[in-house]
Amino acid sequence: MSRYPDAFIREIPKTDLHLHLDGSLRLSSLIDMARKGGVELPSYAEDGMRELVFKDRYADLGEYLAGFSYTCAVLRDPENLERAAYELAVDCIDEGVRYIEPRFAPQLLMDNRDLTMDRILAAVDKGLARAKAEFNARPEVAGEGLPPFDYGIVVCAMRAFGERGFSPYYDAFYGIHRYADPAEVIRMAAVEAARGAVRIRDELGIPVVGFDIAGQEAGHPAGQFREAFDFVHQNFMHKTVHAGEAYGAESIFQAITDLHADRLGHGYYLFDPDKVAAASVRDKRRYIERLAGFVADQRVTIEVCLTSNLQTNPSLERVADHSFGKMLERRLSATLCTDNRLVSNTTVSKEIRLAVDNFDIGPSALKNLIVYGFKRSFYPGPYAAKREYVRRAITRYEEVARKYGVE
Numbered sequence: 001m002s003r004y005p006d007a008f009i010r011e012i013p014k015t016d017l018h019l020h021l022d023g024s025l026r027l028s029s030l031i032d033m034a035r036k037g038g039v040e041l042p043s044y045a046e047d048g049m050r051e052l053v054f055k056d057r058y059a060d061l062g063e064y065l066a067g068f069s070y071t072c073a074v075l076r077d078p079e080n081l082e083r084a085a086y087e088l089a090v091d092c093i094d095e096g097v098r099y100i101e102p103r104f105a106p107q108l109l110m111d112n113r114d115l116t117m118d119r120i121l122a123a124v125d126k127g128l129a130r131a132k133a134e135f136n137a138r139p140e141v142a143g144e145g146l147p148p149f150d151y152g153i154v155v156c157a158m159r160a161f162g163e164r165g166f167s168p169y170y171d172a173f174y175g176i177h178r179y180a181d182p183a184e185v186i187r188m189a190a191v192e193a194a195r196g197a198v199r200i201r202d203e204l205g206i207p208v209v210g211f212d213i214a215g216q217e218a219g220h221p222a223g224q225f226r227e228a229f230d231f232v233h234q235n236f237m238h239k240t241v242h243a244g245e246a247y248g249a250e251s252i253f254q255a256i257t258d259l260h261a262d263r264l265g266h267g268y269y270l271f272d273p274d275k276v277a278a279a280s281v282r283d284k285r286r287y288i289e290r291l292a293g294f295v296a297d298q299r300v301t302i303e304v305c306l307t308s309n310l311q312t313n314p315s316l317e318r319v320a321d322h323s324f325g326k327m328l329e330r331r332l333s334a335t336l337c338t339d340n341r342l343v344s345n346t347t348v349s350k351e352i353r354l355a356v357d358n359f360d361i362g363p364s365a366l367k368n369l370i371v372y373g374f375k376r377s378f379y380p381g382p383y384a385a386k387r388e389y390v391r392r393a394i395t396r397y398e399e400v401a402r403k404y405g406v407e
């Protein structure tokens with residue numbers, strides 16, 4: 001039997017710092033929203049959708065991303081956005097997750113009419129705030145009880161926009177800039193997203209705490225998005241960057257140095273010398289060792305998504321072969337995340353279970369992993385309040401550890 005019982009994993013306070021709102025709907029809700037909104041699905045049964053769209057393994061990242069065309073189609077509606085955000089928070093709370101940072105690209109949902117970036121973020125915030133208020137009003141959260149639930153929203157810019165016809169906003173954006181180079185259009189759209197994120201935080205008081213770049217990584221180096229990330233950086237917004245998911249070490253270096261990344265999404269190929277593309281790097285092994293040392297020393301936190309990486313990398317057959325083992329050995333700051341609760345069919349508890357069953361993680365290493373999630377969050381309140389919140393999470397963790405003899 002594992003030294004970490006399921007009940008222990010369920011009861012410890014947890015975080016999820018890398019979860020895509022549009023990849024984390026309840027499947028039953030997606031089907032219900034599609035029926036009501038006249039959105040065509042390949043099946044209206046949960047089994048059918050699991051067989052055809054949301055699978056256990058995918059051929060590549062492209063197939064993994066296919067399901068988003070259905071979730072984005074139903075989310076182009078403020079009521080559905082609010083419902084999806086509320087249900088996501090409730091599902092997280094139910095498995096003991098106390099702090100989340102849902103992320104998504106509002107640009108994929110905007111319709112060039114009344115569904116603006118402001119309305120989209122307001123709807124998501126409303127759903128999350130309702131779940132937070134309900135949970136935090138429970139008697140067991142009062143005083144020095146359970147750590148309260150909280151959240152911050154992360155706005156994603158996109159590396160690529162998908163097919164024409166997928167996003168009305170991007171189609172129009174391309175239309176306006178029809179004579180520009182496509183890479184330049186993508187760069188400009190990222191700047192627009194960055195400006196919107198900062199403005200909405202400052203004018204509407206919505207807790208937009210971070211900015212990210214998502215989507216197919218290959219062919220879209222991080223450096224391309226420097227202007228957008230400079231803008232959010234100068235406005236004291238946090239940064240996280242999908243890097244080293246489909247592309248290697250140099251992308252990670254660019255994310256940290258050019259985009260000022262506080263955290264990295266995935267970082268899966270951090271240790272792979274074969275993924276270093278630049279001819280100027282002669283000793284690739286030494287390059288990745290130095291980069292790993294740099295990442296560790298800067299305490300740039302890696303958002304590790306085991307199931308998701310397993311599903312999108314056909315070469316990765318066993319969880320134990322994931323580069324997470326090397327991250328642990330080299331003492332990098334890492335936190336376990338779901339990526340997409342629906343598309344990857346997972347939960348934070350499942351990710352922790354996978355980690356402790358496949359890697360050598362002693363009680364103090366596990367505590368560090370969990371506590372890093374709270375410490376490295378982009379918590380929306382003042383720093384002193386964040387410290388107090390982290391302290392409550394640690395105190396609760398220690399109580400649960402004592403209860404289950406995990407010390």
Ligand SMILES: [Zn+2]
Nearest residue numbers: 020242265339
């Ligand atoms: Zn992601």
